[in-house]
Amino acid sequence: MGGSSSRAFPEGGRQKRRPGAPREGINGAELGPRPPAAPHPAPDIRGPQPLITTAFTFTIYIACVSQLGASLFSWHPVLMSLAFSFFMTEAILVLSPDSSLLRSFSRKARVRAHWALQLLSTLCAILGLSIIYYNKVVHEKPHFSTWHGLLGLLTVLWALVQNASGVTLLYPKLVQRWTLSTRKLYHATSGLLGYLLACTSLFLGMCSLWFSAHVTGASWYICALCPLLTGLVVMNQVSNAYLYRKRSQS
Numbered sequence: 001m002g003g004s005s006s007r008a009f010p011e012g013g014r015q016k017r018r019p020g021a022p023r024e025g026i027n028g029a030e031l032g033p034r035p036p037a038a039p040h041p042a043p044d045i046r047g048p049q050p051l052i053t054t055a056f057t058f059t060i061y062i063a064c065v066s067q068l069g070a071s072l073f074s075w076h077p078v079l080m081s082l083a084f085s086f087f088m089t090e091a092i093l094v095l096s097p098d099s100s101l102l103r104s105f106s107r108k109a110r111v112r113a114h115w116a117l118q119l120l121s122t123l124c125a126i127l128g129l130s131i132i133y134y135n136k137v138v139h140e141k142p143h144f145s146t147w148h149g150l151l152g153l154l155t156v157l158w159a160l161v162q163n164a165s166g167v168t169l170l171y172p173k174l175v176q177r178w179t180l181s182t183r184k185l186y187h188a189t190s191g192l193l194g195y196l197l198a199c200t201s202l203f204l205g206m207c208s209l210w211f212s213a214h215v216t217g218a219s220w221y222i223c224a225l226c227p228l229l230t231g232l233v234v235m236n237q238v239s240n241a242y243l244y245r246k247r248s249q250s
């Protein structure tokens with residue numbers, strides 16, 4: 001059983017090579033210098049998989065915590081997480097050459113996926129906002145009386161304006177002011193700022209009395225990390241795409 005090793009190393013064990021001595025093969029032939037180690041591919045943390053998994057797990061967790069379907073309110077956190085954590089994050093990532101799941105598709109196909117996902121995100125956001133508004137009417141509670149409520153309203157309004165600006169990029173003849181590339185830059189900049197606003201609204205939702213009563217300790221911190229993480233990755237992607245283009249143009 002141990003024959004081959006005892007043949008290669010006659011004295012029984014693996015022998016130490018003297019420093020500077022040439023490397024030898026099994027039958028004593030000189031092997032020459034050791035070839036450079038094959039590069040170990042570093043995991044791409046900007047890639048779609050970790051972020052999609054994070055956004056998806058976050059939305060599922062929120063659905064479990066709010067016991068989706070048990071009350072009218074339970075739909076609000078779920079629809080909002082689906083809108084801003086899942087659909088909107090995917091919609092932005094789909095355009096990134098580094099991290100797009102559809103990177104083998106044409107730019108045209110990726111743009112189509114981008115606006116379809118943004119549309120789904122906006123539909124969920126409008127539904128989520130209408131539900132919490134109606135729920136407050138039913139329970140005779142004041143509207144937009146917290147930072148979360150105020151920033152949340154602003155986020156949904158921003159999403160509507162951002163969608164309208166996207167339509168003008170799809171149909172450039174609709175707007176004559178500014179060149180198309182300037183309008184694209186404005187769309188990306190406002191998209192990034194709005195996405196960060198959405199992450200802040202999600203975070204403030206988790207600071208609400210309802211959420212912090214249901215989720216405590218490490219679970220709360222892990223949830224709070226989700227919008228922070230997606231916000232950082234999206235910020236990195238959008239600024240890289242536009243700053244790089246600007247630098248290479250100048």
Ligand code: HEM
Pocket residue numbers: 062076077080081084129132133136142143144145146148149150151152153155156198199201202205206208209210211
């Ligand atoms: C970006 C995503 C979100 C947006 C845009 C948003 C928007 C809003 C708005 C506008 C209101 C106030 C409605 C009114 O006063 O009539 C509200 C209330 C509320 N939301 Fe959200 N929401 C989001 C995510 C979440 C999440 C993830 C949770 C839970 C984890 C949550 C929990 C609540 C609660 C408990 C209230 C009632 C108390 C309050 O008005 O602050 N929301 N949300």
